Amino acid sequence: MSADLQTPPAAAPDDAAGRPDRSTGAWSLTWAGVRTVATLxxxxxVRSTRWVVALVVFAVVVGAVTTLTFLASSSASATMSDDGVSVGRTMFGFIVFFVLFLGLLVSPTLSATSINGDRAAGTLATLQVTLLSPAEIVLGKLLAAWVASLAFLAVSVPFVVWAFAAGGTPVVGLLTTLLLLAVVLAVVCAVGLGFSALVNRGAGSAVLTYVTVAGLCVVTLVVFGLSMFLxxxxxxVQVNQLPWSSDLQFDDFGNPIGDVECELVTQERYVAHTERTWWLLAPNPFVVVADALPGGDIQTASDPMTLIRYGVRxxxxxxxxxLEECWNAGDWEERQAEQMERVESSGAVWPWGLATLVLLGAGGVVVAVRRLTIPQATLPRGMRVA
Known part of the structure; x- marks a missing residue:
């Protein structure tokens, strides 16, 4: 045999089989792979009739609530002497919160059984043995669930625009609100997908997703309230108050008679340092959406979004x-406006809450990708592989 002839090296088992190395390619991504899974x-x-029925019912419920809110707002506006700005913002805030509430109820059902449902039906393994990476499978399912949730948001957009047309809300506020609603729905879908990969049964993953949503919306408020005593x-503290004396006289409306100036005194008061616990409220989806809405005069506001924004800030x-307790002085409104301006300029809360929600959704995606990586070292008892 000639010395120039050499034996070719043996091909690696993965190369010979034409399969990618799942231990190193779990996070390999291509748009074609993600699109394929999302399309499936x-x-x-779309083939399910329940999907169409759910969309119709969602639109009917939102439309009915919007109509009732419009009638109530019109009745209130007829008895008010303002220009209707406050009524318009109240209607907009109520409809946005209602759409967000329904979206948080619907979104978990779109992804919480996506992975464990396919595993129970024996169809997940079909995707895993293809050239699709675990990341492509997870992100494809997430994209599909998010698009489905956006369909529910899309059918409610005309009613949100109707509330916007009532006045009082800037155009940038409408766009910001719709964008944040879409992001919140994506986060809920990602959390549901993570639980779907982590839990064997679909009922369990759905319950855990709803518990997480309830924790963000309700438990954050409860914990903030219970932590107040801590x-x-x-x-x-320093208190700005009237110089109470026996010579001080008031008119029938409770205002001091004569030129009376407030005095600054030091007194012992029961105060709450909420600047240490405000972050508990930041991840709340309703706080995120409300705090990001610009505009609104807190001195005359009655809409829920402006009140929430001012309360959180x-x-x-x-x-x-x-502490301002000189209520009856002539410059009370001016000093109160100065304090409100300091609160408004203290800084937005919604970026912190949005960052927390995005990290939570990213955690769900990471968990799902790790659970779909082949080979899987450990599986819960009773969980099938194929």
């Missing part, structure tokens, strides 16, 4: 010294 998921949903106590600022 969406075709299954950051509250008696301490000496007040909690972030904490105690403002001196």
């Amino acid at each position: 998921e969406l075709r299954q949903r 950051v509250s106590g008696d301490e000496e 007040s909690a972030r600022v904490g105690v403002q010294e001196p």
